[in-house]
Amino acid sequence: MIHYHAAAPQYSIGHLDSAxxxxEQVLSLEGANSLFSKTYWRGRVVQALATPGLAPCQHSRLQRLLERIAQS
Structure with missing residues (x-):
């Protein structure tokens, strides 16, 4: 399991599923090597992981995204 820490959450729990x-869509279609760098996408996922009240299923989905970024 990959762990990252973000300084401050950017997402609200109410909008986290859509984020x-x-x-997931961007990283599956374009991959982490799209217009933005792996660092950018990792940062976005890490910010989402820092959201207070994160549900276990949301955490799992975000961890899978981090693994996808690391493998690309």
Whole structure:
């Protein structure tokens, strides 16, 4: 399991599922090597992971995204 820490959360729990869906779509279609760098995408996922009240299923989805970024 990969662990990262973010300085401050950017996402609210009410909008987190749509943010995760967006990240999943972008990273599956374009990959982490798209217009933005792996560092950018990792930062976005890490910010989402820092959201207070994160559900276990959301955490799992975000961890999978981090693994996808690391493997790309």
């Amino acid at each position: 995760i869906e967006h990240l």
